Amino acid sequence: MRKILPSAVLAAGAVAALLVLPAGNAYALSPACQAASDVLNSYGSLGPSPQQMQDAANRLYAIDASGQEQMAISNYANALAKGDVAMIGNAAPILNGICAQTN
Numbered sequence: 001m002r003k004i005l006p007s008a009v010l011a012a013g014a015v016a017a018l019l020v021l022p023a024g025n026a027y028a029l030s031p032a033c034q035a036a037s038d039v040l041n042s043y044g045s046l047g048p049s050p051q052q053m054q055d056a057a058n059r060l061y062a063i064d065a066s067g068q069e070q071m072a073i074s075n076y077a078n079a080l081a082k083g084d085v086a087m088i089g090n091a092a093p094i095l096n097g098i099c100a101q102t103n
Contacts, residue, residue, distance in 0.1 A: 032065030033099035036073050039063070050083055057081035072098040 039059045043052060060077035072095040079087035 030069065030099065032063055032069045032073065035063045036060060036065075036076070036095065036099070040076075053080040053083055068098045068101075 039056055043056055057077040057080040060073050060080070063073055065073050072091070076088070076091040076095050079091045
């Protein structure tokens with residue numbers, strides 16, 4: 001029981017964070033940001049499914065972007081691919097900030 005409890009608490013925390021943290025409301029101002037926004041918004045709030053997160057990451061990797069937009073989209077995709085809730089939480093505001101600047 002002791003070995004299961006920490007895993008269950010960690011998993012519950014990750015699920016809760018994914019449901020509460022925005023999947024990425026990137027401001028759709030440039031074509032790359034629009035594409036990222038479309039990908040992320042198509043999932044609503046990404047649930048605990050690793051398959052959904054990997055699918056979203058693959059779709060983000062396929063976006064034709066350059067410079068800071070490419071870096072921000074790739075960082076978000078990497079976080080989703082790894083399923084790292086902390087990385088996802090850090091990558092979302094970076095993506096939103098960069099997309100807000102590209103107007």
